[in-house]
Amino acid sequence: MKNYFDFLATGDLIKDIKGYFLKYGKHDTYEHTLDVINELYGIEKHFGYIEPGSLRACYCHDLGRVVGNDEIVDFCIEHNIEVLDEERQLPSILHQKISCLIAEKVFGINDKTVLEAIKYHTTSRKNPSMTEIEVFLADKLSWKEFEYSKLTLEMKEVMKLSKESAIFCYLSDLYNNREKLKVYHLDSKEAYEYFNEDYKIDRSNINGYRYKT
Numbered sequence: 001m002k003n004y005f006d007f008l009a010t011g012d013l014i015k016d017i018k019g020y021f022l023k024y025g026k027h028d029t030y031e032h033t034l035d036v037i038n039e040l041y042g043i044e045k046h047f048g049y050i051e052p053g054s055l056r057a058c059y060c061h062d063l064g065r066v067v068g069n070d071e072i073v074d075f076c077i078e079h080n081i082e083v084l085d086e087e088r089q090l091p092s093i094l095h096q097k098i099s100c101l102i103a104e105k106v107f108g109i110n111d112k113t114v115l116e117a118i119k120y121h122t123t124s125r126k127n128p129s130m131t132e133i134e135v136f137l138a139d140k141l142s143w144k145e146f147e148y149s150k151l152t153l154e155m156k157e158v159m160k161l162s163k164e165s166a167i168f169c170y171l172s173d174l175y176n177n178r179e180k181l182k183v184y185h186l187d188s189k190e191a192y193e194y195f196n197e198d199y200k201i202d203r204s205n206i207n208g209y210r211y212k213t
Helices: 013-023 027-047 054-060 072-078 085-089 091-105 112-119 130-141 146-158 163-176 186-196
Strands: none
Touching (some): 027 130, 112 130
């Protein structure tokens, strides 16, 4: 297994993120990261602000993608990252936890709020911080594939109400199609139940969703 901590950060996060992805041959992931940043700026433009750590979290959210799915479980075990049974069924979900570790160990991120936004950007969780919500939304809204277009359009529409409404839009779609998923992560279920207390949306005309791997 490669040493994915083998990178000397300069302290210039924007430059370093690009250098890290290119070193490990993940140009596509770097391009996705730039798309996520653009969506975050869109959120900022709409609401007039974003949380202080959201930009750093977005730059770092997919660092774990450098680890291939065939070695991702072994990497987690080697570095004492908890692997749930459901994550063994869909190892790609673990990239969020690995991203958190790399952000801390390689890029010197020590802000707990930023690290947690990275760690839960795929599944979300109950009672997320606003930084977590912004990073989660920026990631999902950046998806360009046709199969996600209807969902992302609806998310943007309900985001006119609130960021919480937009994240619940996504989580409710996930919940409604949970029987079709290979894995329905417990954190996503708890996030749905948390937001379901206050945010309800008519989703009868929305196509199904699955975790993007």
